[in-house]
Amino acid sequence: MKITLTVNGDDYPLDVEPRRVLADVLRDDCALTGTHLGCEQGVCGACTVLVDGEAVRSCLMLAVQCDGHPIHTVEGLAGRDGEPHPLQRAFSAERALQCGFCTPGFLMMAAGALENDPSIGDHPERVADLVRSNLCRCTGYEPIQRAIMRAARGE
Amino acid sequence: MKPATFDYLAPRTLPEALAALGEGAQVLAGGQSLLLEMHLKRLDPALVVDVNHVPGLDHLDVADGRVEVGALVRHKVFESPEAVPGPLGGLFARAVVNIAHPPIRTRGTMVGSLAWAHPASEWCALAMALDAEIDLAAAHGTRTIAARDYFLGPFRTARRPDELITVIRFPLLSPDTGVGFLEHRRTGFSFAQVAVGAAITIREGVVTEARIGLANCADRPIRAEAAEQSLIGAEIACPGGPRVPADHPFTRAGRTAADQDAAPVPEPHADVEYRRHVIAVLVARTLREAAIR
Numbered sequence: 514m515k516i517t518l519t520v521n522g523d524d525y526p527l528d529v530e531p532r533r534v535l536a537d538v539l540r541d542d543c544a545l546t547g548t549h550l551g552c553e554q555g556v557c558g559a560c561t562v563l564v565d566g567e568a569v570r571s572c573l574m575l576a577v578q579c580d581g582h583p584i585h586t587v588e589g590l591a592g593r594d595g596e597p598h599p600l601q602r603a604f605s606a607e608r609a610l611q612c613g614f615c616t617p618g619f620l621m622m623a624a625g626a627l628e629n630d631p632s633i634g635d636h637p638e639r640v641a642d643l644v645r646s647n648l649c650r651c652t653g654y655e656p657i658q659r660a661i662m663r664a665a666r667g668e
Numbered sequence: 669m670k671p672a673t674f675d676y677l678a679p680r681t682l683p684e685a686l687a688a689l690g691e692g693a694q695v696l697a698g699g700q701s702l703l704l705e706m707h708l709k710r711l712d713p714a715l716v717v718d719v720n721h722v723p724g725l726d727h728l729d730v731a732d733g734r735v736e737v738g739a740l741v742r743h744k745v746f747e748s749p750e751a752v753p754g755p756l757g758g759l760f761a762r763a764v765v766n767i768a769h770p771p772i773r774t775r776g777t778m779v780g781s782l783a784w785a786h787p788a789s790e791w792c793a794l795a796m797a798l799d800a801e802i803d804l805a806a807a808h809g810t811r812t813i814a815a816r817d818y819f820l821g822p823f824r825t826a827r828r829p830d831e832l833i834t835v836i837r838f839p840l841l842s843p844d845t846g847v848g849f850l851e852h853r854r855t856g857f858s859f860a861q862v863a864v865g866a867a868i869t870i871r872e873g874v875v876t877e878a879r880i881g882l883a884n885c886a887d888r889p890i891r892a893e894a895a896e897q898s899l900i901g902a903e904i905a906c907p908g909g910p911r912v913p914a915d916h917p918f919t920r921a922g923r924t925a926a927d928q929d930a931a932p933v934p935e936p937h938a939d940v941e942y943r944r945h946v947i948a949v950l951v952a953r954t955l956r957e958a959a960i961r
C-alpha cells in the first residue's frame with residue numbers, strides 16, 4: 514500500500530505491506546532506529562511514539578493506520594540545531610538511564626504527557642503512575658521520575 | 669513474531685464496513701488485543717477492517733436514563749468520572765485505571781473489550797453486573813442482545829463474524845448508589861487474577877439493591893446473583909473497617925460469591941482454592957468501598 518508517514522515533520526512516501534507495524538516501518542523504512550522493540554506485545558513500552566500528539570505503542574499499530582497522521586519519535590525531540598530537549602537534559606542530569614534501551618520509550622511517553630498536561634510536574638503521584646506504563650530493567654524508576662519532574666519544572 | 673499477510677480495508681461508511689465483514693475478517697478498533705494476537709499468530713485474518721474512519725461510531729451519549737457507548741470510544745475517556753453522569757461515571761473511572769496503562773488506554777476501546785471477551789476484562793464484568801445491552805449491526809439488519817446472553821465462554825460471544833458491535837448501552841445508576849471496584853493482580857502488567865465491581869443502594873441502613881460483577885472468576889464474566897440476593901434486606905449498621913468482620917453481611921456475601929456464583933478456573937499462579945479465597949475477600953472489600961461513599 515502506498516502511504517505517506519509524516520515523522521518529526523518530514524514526509525516519507527512509502528510502499529508498505531499492511532502487515533507491517535509502525536515500529537518496524539520507522540526503523541527499517543525510515544531508518545529511524547531510535548524507536549526500540551522489546552516485546553512486541555504492548556508490555557515494555559520501548560516502542561512508544563506520539564501519533565496525533567498522544568503516546569501509543571508503535572508495536573500495536575499498523576503503519577498503514579498512520580497514513581496522514583503526524584508522528585513524533587525520539588529523533589525529533591532535540592532541536593534542529595542539535596540542542597537537546599529539556600527532557601533529554603533532565604534524563605542526563607538525573608542519570609535516568611544506563612543501557613538506554615528503554616529511554617526512547619520513556620522520553621516519548623513523558624513528552625506526550627507534558628504536552629497534553631504541563632501541570633503533571635505538580636503531581637508526583639501522577640508521574641509515578643505514568644512511569645508504570647513502561648519497563649526499565651537497569652536504572653529503577655526513581656531517577657526517571659525525578660527527570661520527568663525536573664523537565665516539567667522547566668529546569 | 670510478526671503478523672502474517674492480510675488485506676487491509678479502511679471503510680469510510682458503515683454500510684461499506686458491514687459489507688466487508690464475515691468469516692476470516694477481523695475488525696480493527698483500538699488494535700490493542702488484535703495486533704497482539706496477530707503477532708502471536710493466534711489470529712490470522714485474511715482481511716482486517718479498520719473501522720476508525722467510520723463516522724458516528726465515536727459517540728458517548730446519555731438518553732432515557734441510559735448511556736450509549738459507541739464502538740470507537742477509547743478506554744481513556746472514562747478516566748474522568750464526569751464522562752458519564754452519576755455514580756456510573758464513578759464506577760467506570762474506578763474500573764478503567766485497572767485496564768493496561770495509559771498508552772494502551774489511548775487506543776483501546778470499551779466495545780473492543782466486549783468483542784474480545786477476555787474472561788478477566790473489567791468492562792465485561794461491569795456489562796454483566798449492570799445488565800448492559802449490545803447492539804450488533806450486519807449488512808442484513810441489526811439486533812440487540814443482553815449481556816447475559818452475549819458471553820458464551822472465554823473469548824466466545826454470541827456475535828456472528830459478519831456483525832459489528834456499534835453500541836453498548838448501560839442503565840444509569842440512581843444518585844444514592846454507592847460504587848466500588850477492586851482488583852487483585854500478580855504484577856502490574858498482568859491481567860486481573862480477580863476483579864470485582866459493585867453498585868449498592870442502602871436506604872435507611874438496609875440494602876435495597878445490589879449489583880456485583882466478577883472478572884476472571886469463571887470462564888467468562890459473571891454477575892454474582894446469589895451474593896446479591898444475600899444482601900437484599902440486610903442491615904448495614906456500619907460498613908466495617910479495613911478488615912470486614914467475619915459475621916458482616918458483606919463478608920457473607922463474599923463467601924457466597926466465592927462458593928456459589930464463581931466457578932474459578934485454575935491458573936499457573938493460582939489454584940481454585942486460592943482463587944475462591946481471593947474472591948471472598950475482594951467481594952467483601954469492594955462492597956465496603958461501595959458502602960462508604
Ligand SMILES: Cc1cc2nc3c(=O)[nH]c(=O)nc-3n(C[C@H](O)[C@H](O)[C@H](O)COP(=O)(O)OP(=O)(O)OC[C@H]3O[C@@H](n4cnc5c(N)ncnc54)[C@H](O)[C@@H]3O)c2cc1C
Nearest residue numbers: 555695697698699700701702768776777780781783789833
Ligand atoms: C499490555 C496490555 C495489557 C492489557 N491489559 C488489559 C487489562 O488489564 N484488562 C483488559 O480488559 N484489557 C487489557 N488489555 C486489552 C485492551 O483493553 C484492549 O484494548 C481491548 O481488549 C480490546 O479493545 P480494542 O479496541 O483494542 O480492540 P481490537 O484489538 O481492535 O479488537 C479486539 C477484538 O475485538 C474485535 N472487535 C473490536 N471492535 C469490534 C466491534 N466494534 N465489533 C465487532 N468486533 C470488534 C476485533 O475484531 C478483535 O477480534 C491489555 C492489552 C495490552 C496490550
Ligand code: FES
Nearest residue numbers: 551552553558572
Ligand atoms: S515493543 Fe511495543 S510495548 Fe514492547
Ligand code: FES
Nearest residue numbers: 611612649650651
Ligand atoms: S536503562 Fe536499561 S532498560 Fe532502562
